[in-house]
Amino acid sequence: MFQRLLEPLTMGGKTYPTGTGIHVGFRMEVRNPDGSEQTVWTINVDRGGGSYTTVGVASNKPLLPNSTFKVFDGGDNAAADILDPSQLFCFAAGTLIATPAGERAVETLAPGDEVATADGRAVPVRWVGRQTVRRAAASGRLAPVRIAAGALGAGPDLAALPRRDLVVTADHALILGGLAITAAALVDGRGIRRLAAEEMPERATFYHIETEAHDVVLAEGAPAETWVDHAERARFDNYDEYLRLWGADRRIVESPLPRVTSARQLPAALRLKLGLGAVESPPQASAA
Structure with a gap:
């Protein structure tokens, strides 16, 4: 899904500033040499004008050398097997x-x-x-x-x-x-x-x-x-x-x-209307 960075992100030696638009691209099903499987997604950065550049990948566990990749785009009916x-x-x-x-x-x-x-x-x-x-x-x-x-x-x-x-x-x-x-x-x-x-x-x-x-x-x-x-x-x-x-x-x-x-x-007024209660503040560090 399309999101914007809440803080700077460095990938491949390049830093993308806060507010940069990113989204997940192609899905790849990976079969490793040991027979195990995992899912990898390409990470794309918004270049403006509706175009995107792939800058890296995200995986649900570390990638192994000599793995086999099978690539799907979102139009493939394999979407029924989405893991993310x-x-x-x-x-x-x-x-x-x-x-x-x-x-x-x-x-x-x-x-x-x-x-x-x-x-x-x-x-x-x-x-x-x-x-x-x-x-x-x-x-x-x-x-x-x-x-x-x-x-x-x-x-x-x-x-x-x-x-x-x-x-x-x-x-x-x-x-x-x-x-x-x-x-x-x-x-x-x-x-x-x-x-x-x-x-x-x-x-x-x-x-x-x-x-x-x-x-x-x-x-x-x-x-x-x-x-x-x-x-x-x-x-x-x-x-x-x-x-x-x-x-x-x-x-x-x-x-x-x-x-x-x-x-x-x-907002506090909306929380009250919905009966959500107050949000707990994080504990404060005590002075030494």
């Missing part, structure tokens, strides 16, 4: 999305259908990205997040949100108090929690909605962002469909709403 949990995307199957004609399960939406935005507009769907992942990829800190019905408090119509349990991936943002807040930042272990591995099927499918802009749609009644990270479309199982429809990737301008990715960034 950061590659999970968006709404779980069955999530109800508001449309001008009523709510529809996200997996039933198609290009040309209209969805309702949080500000009352009806906008056409350009594409619905689909990605199936193994249970092994949906665990730990980046496991999907379940937001229990009512856990976000009352919406504009005073109805408790979401109206039903909402399952999204950890880095997907909900719009609360004028902020785009990732689901992971809202986790409290009670009404908002990461799913345990045993709660996930062996394979799960997630869907992302792309509209013309970085919009806010209503998922189970709760305001949630649409697709914005153009660099990652190739990770979806149906990327070839996108190319058939539109011919080439396009950059979507990100919403100006401040993005919150950590519980520590949540």
